Amino acid sequence: MTLLRIAWRNLWRGWRRSAVVLSAVAVGLCACLVLIGWSHGWVSQMADTAVSTRLSLLAVHAAGYQANPDVARALSDDGAALARALERFPGAHVSPRVLGDGLAQSARQSARIALLGVDPEREARVSMVADSFVEGGFPQATPDGVARALPGVALGRDLAETLRVRLGEKVVLHTPGENGLGAFRVSGIFHTPSAGFDKSTAFVRLEDAQRLLGIPGRVHELAIALDDRDRLPQLTAFANAELPALVPGQSLEVLSWKEREPRLAAMLGLMADTAWIAYATMFAGMAFGIANALLMSVYERMREFGVLRSLGLPARDLVWLVLLESVLLTVGGALCGVGIGAGAVALLRRTGIDLALFSESMAQFGAGARVYPELQRADFWSPVGLAFLTALLAAIWPAWHAARLRPAEALRHV
Amino acid sequence: MGETLLEARDACKVYRAGEIETLALAHIDLAVERGEFSALSGPSGSGKTTLLNLLGTLDRPTSGRIFVTGLDTTEMREAARAELRLRKLGFVFQAYNLVPVLSAIENVEFVLLLQHVDPAERRKRAQHVLDEVGLGALAEKRPNEMSGGQQQRVAVARAIASEPEIVLADEPTANLDSKTAEDLLDLMERMNRERGVTFLFSTHDPRVMARARRTIRLVDGRIASDERRRA
Numbered sequence: 001m002t003l004l005r006i007a008w009r010n011l012w013r014g015w016r017r018s019a020v021v022l023s024a025v026a027v028g029l030c031a032c033l034v035l036i037g038w039s040h041g042w043v044s045q046m047a048d049t050a051v052s053t054r055l056s057l058l059a060v061h062a063a064g065y066q067a068n069p070d071v072a073r074a075l076s077d078d079g080a081a082l083a084r085a086l087e088r089f090p091g092a093h094v095s096p097r098v099l100g101d102g103l104a105q106s107a108r109q110s111a112r113i114a115l116l117g118v119d120p121e122r123e124a125r126v127s128m129v130a131d132s133f134v135e136g137g138f139p140q141a142t143p144d145g146v147a148r149a150l151p152g153v154a155l156g157r158d159l160a161e162t163l164r165v166r167l168g169e170k171v172v173l174h175t176p177g178e179n180g181l182g183a184f185r186v187s188g189i190f191h192t193p194s195a196g197f198d199k200s201t202a203f204v205r206l207e208d209a210q211r212l213l214g215i216p217g218r219v220h221e222l223a224i225a226l227d228d229r230d231r232l233p234q235l236t237a238f239a240n241a242e243l244p245a246l247v248p249g250q251s252l253e254v255l256s257w258k259e260r261e262p263r264l265a266a267m268l269g270l271m272a273d274t275a276w277i278a279y280a281t282m283f284a285g286m287a288f289g290i291a292n293a294l295l296m297s298v299y300e301r302m303r304e305f306g307v308l309r310s311l312g313l314p315a316r317d318l319v320w321l322v323l324l325e326s327v328l329l330t331v332g333g334a335l336c337g338v339g340i341g342a343g344a345v346a347l348l349r350r351t352g353i354d355l356a357l358f359s360e361s362m363a364q365f366g367a368g369a370r371v372y373p374e375l376q377r378a379d380f381w382s383p384v385g386l387a388f389l390t391a392l393l394a395a396i397w398p399a400w401h402a403a404r405l406r407p408a409e410a411l412r413h414v
Numbered sequence: 415m416g417e418t419l420l421e422a423r424d425a426c427k428v429y430r431a432g433e434i435e436t437l438a439l440a441h442i443d444l445a446v447e448r449g450e451f452s453a454l455s456g457p458s459g460s461g462k463t464t465l466l467n468l469l470g471t472l473d474r475p476t477s478g479r480i481f482v483t484g485l486d487t488t489e490m491r492e493a494a495r496a497e498l499r500l501r502k503l504g505f506v507f508q509a510y511n512l513v514p515v516l517s518a519i520e521n522v523e524f525v526l527l528l529q530h531v532d533p534a535e536r537r538k539r540a541q542h543v544l545d546e547v548g549l550g551a552l553a554e555k556r557p558n559e560m561s562g563g564q565q566q567r568v569a570v571a572r573a574i575a576s577e578p579e580i581v582l583a584d585e586p587t588a589n590l591d592s593k594t595a596e597d598l599l600d601l602m603e604r605m606n607r608e609r610g611v612t613f614l615f616s617t618h619d620p621r622v623m624a625r626a627r628r629t630i631r632l633v634d635g636r637i638a639s640d641e642r643r644r645a
Contacts (some may be wrong), residue, residue: 009516013514311500311524312500312501313528314497315493315496406492408467408473
């Protein structure tokens with residue numbers, strides 16, 4: 001017979017109240033886990049979109065390109081040797097890119113564009129665009145001997161809408177420079193979760209971009225993707241160690257997507273942090289619920305506590321008794337909450353959370369209309385820890401109140 | 415003269431409710447000696463329970479001093495007073511006041527648990543005391559499964575299980591019918607005679623006063639009389 005057993009039996013004695021408190025903890029934790037999962041899913045989807053469209057997980061440029069993305073600041077060759085070296089890293093895929101700004105003009109409209117020259121096969125390994133075509137695909141090589149065939153250009157859906165062009169129609173691309181003019185035929189229209197990307201991006205073949213921008217045989221960027229993204233630090237170290245020796249005459253910059261888009265990285269970090277405000281609010285509500293229930297139960301048993309104190313139970317042990325009751329309730333609530341929350345997240349991970357109503361605003365953030373929540377093992381500790389802390393804090397006042405009464409006062413309690 | 419177990423020296427107790435002060439006890443001098451079977455009597459509001467609470471260290475006097483087995487408890491810290499109650503005093507309350515979630519034997523064991531008595535020894539002693547009060551067969555019953563008389567017997571068993579110097583009983587027969595009250599008094603008298611347990615009751619039950627060998631009568635918070643009779 002210990003304090004633990006007495007606490008346990010006390011909980012069963014007022015089982016309705018215990019059930020209410022336990023449910024409050026369970027619902028709070030469950031909601032918290034779903035919220036964390038949703039927030040992680042959303043943030044990771046946005047990061048995913050960013051690194052699978054205009055950014056890449058890691059990029060290699062000529063030194064200074066990030067600060068001043070001048071057309072002339074290209075790598076000294078087509079980057080083939082660097083790409084081969086990078087692909088020695090397990091799970092790494094490399095796509096050389098030519099980058100430039102320009103203007104697209106249809107028979108009806110014109111629009112500013114971000115021009116990406118790519119090798120479609122290689123690009124498909126680092127970007128989600130290949131899987132995002134709603135019509136057609138990346139531009140194919142012009143068949144030999146078909147002298148008059150126009151090269152292809154793939155446009156984002158929003159850009160195609162702006163230009164009012166459809167698959168197979170003609171578009172003229174202008175870029176700064178002597179040879180910066182060319183007619184293209186729309187080979188495909190893509191729709192990614194990023195509205196900004198779809199509104200401005202035009203893909204042409206690598207050689208066409210080199211011709212338009214006047215940098216034959218050279219590229220601006222090696223875009224690198226990894227099968228296991230968690231190994232980015234090792235890949236960065238590998239690239240920094242291996243690449244400089246391959247291009248002795250040129251200095252390079254190796255940048256992760258967070259270094260290239262610090263504002264986006266900071267925003268995603270901020271979103272994850274602000275989610276804590278939601279958790280804290282939830283737990284604060286929970287704390288009042290627990291404190292209220294415990295306080296009521298302590299008041300009801302004041303006389304009983306007086307008896308225990310009369311018999312010689314130290315005030316300290318009485319505090320423990322009340323805290324134990326709170327902890328037991330929280331353990332029960334936490335087990336239920338974590339079980340239900342993890343189950344709900346697992347289910348929603350399969351079905352996704354449909355946010356079609358908000359899809360336009362979601363696209364502004366680079367997230368799709370369906371968010372797939374994600375939970376990692378570490379995500380459980382904070383809310384469960386917070387729940388225990390809340391339960392203890394909520395129980396301290398009732399426990400202290402019970403312990404500070406003189407036995408004679410407590411015995412007079414009706 | 416026997417050994418003094420409890421002593422009040424010039425003890426006063428004033429209750430304050432806002433501006434109003436009520437004098438519950440006025441300048442009480444009283445000593446209770448080992449082996450006594452004594453009653454504090456008097457009408458309602460005369461200060462019996464208040465005096466019992468002071469002597470039992472459940473409350474502090476407004477002025478004056480309270481000694482338990484020669485130790486001055488007046489300035490003692492609450493933890494030390496709890497320890498003193500645990501080691502030296504036993505309590506029986508009017509409303510039985512058993513812990514409702516514990517069985518009869520667990521209620522008796524509770525004080526032994528607080529005294530850190532080994533579990534096997536604890537159970538043996540608790541069962542023995544329950545047998546002594548005639549409730550050995552009801553050891554596993556919870557308070558709500560027992561009659562008032564049975565609960566009060568468990569309360570007596572709980573009070574004496576830890577072998578205290580003195581048992582303080584606050585109107586122990588007030589909620590019992592005549593037969594049960596007589597049985598309980600028989601039990602306590604036997605404990606006093608056979609085990610040498612000292613008892614101090616607060617009561618206005620004539621049956622208890624008739625059995626007490628010393629009756630201290632309180633009126634308006636003062637000792638009006640203190641009579642002893644030969645056993």
